[in-house]
Amino acid sequence: MTFIEFTGILFILAFFAGIIGAMTGLGGGILLVPVLVIVFKLDMHVAMGASLVSVIATSSGAGISYIKKNLINIRLAMFLESGAVIGAICGAFLLHIVPINIIAIFFGCVLMFSVVFSLREHNDKQQVKSSHPWAMALHLNKNSDNKSIHDYPISKVPLGLMLMTLAGTLSGLLGIGSGAFKVLALDLAMGIPYKVATSTSNFMLGMTAAASAGIYWASGFINPLIAGPVLLGVVVGALFGSIIFMHLNTKILRILFAFVVFLLALQMIYKGLMMTGTV
């Protein structure tokens, strides 16, 4: 395979990763990492670096139209992101202390249960009438013009913050974007409308990924010949994905999300088993 062929394949792959990443709020790494490592036999760390670039590119590309459509709750995103970045720092410090293989297997299983719960929850979601006192005190429903454009209740804010801190810790420990945990925390724990949860997660993902970017960059894992086509493909894909996202109904998006998270859970369990030497 020549370099041009490799670049072309990578661009197409990144394009689809961008579409799925933008529509599910998960970034694009889930599709890229396995293909780069298993099919193209690239180094795991180089693949993770490419995944990081794809997450940032998805977040930027999709963010443009989500902001325009007022789908992102920026106040809520920044509040929860503070927990995620603290978690990411803690995760980086805990890297050499905790058994990562067991954590990967455990959270892979948690994700699988969450997927089932996420699909079931759609039918019997509790009707929460008012926002949590923290949400009201911080005016998390308002935008920069102080208008209440986000007219939905934001419940269980402390739980959401705790889950985001956990998501950040996992991000630092396992080198993942942890978009799955973010969407699940916003959707299931805090009761945010699904499309807002997905787009707000997308907004947060870029910042969380940027927090670990420095380490990857310094370690030389941002390979320009892979990062280049990935960035171009993902940006174009994310722009398309965000347009498709607006026209799809929530039920289809939930099913797509569940399917992709199921794959992610399998990936995490496999990674954990690989580390223990079972596979």
Added chain:
Amino acid sequence: MKISELTIGKMLLMSVIIASVLVLYGVIAFLMQQGNVIAYYNKINLISGFSIRQLFVALANKSPFAYIELGVLVLFIAQIIRALFASIIFLEDKEVKLFFIGFFVFVVLFGSIFINY
């Protein structure tokens, strides 16, 4: 000028355009200079990127890799500016608690990108 959510959207659009142009230029320049010199894609594993400090030297030498990495760096920096803009929005809205939260996120992101400069 008042910064709003739409300003963040415009900044993201600009950063995506600049990053894409730089990366596209870098990839085309690499192909023009080297051709298909990396005949086998698995040799790509052997290529290592520049550190941020090396990047500026490489840019002066008009290295195609440097243009690609600069494009990626533009997108990374856009995430930091996004946090900064959000905290400015909170400050303009006199949401002091949210301003400190947003500014904390900005400081952490800024530190993490440039800590290994």
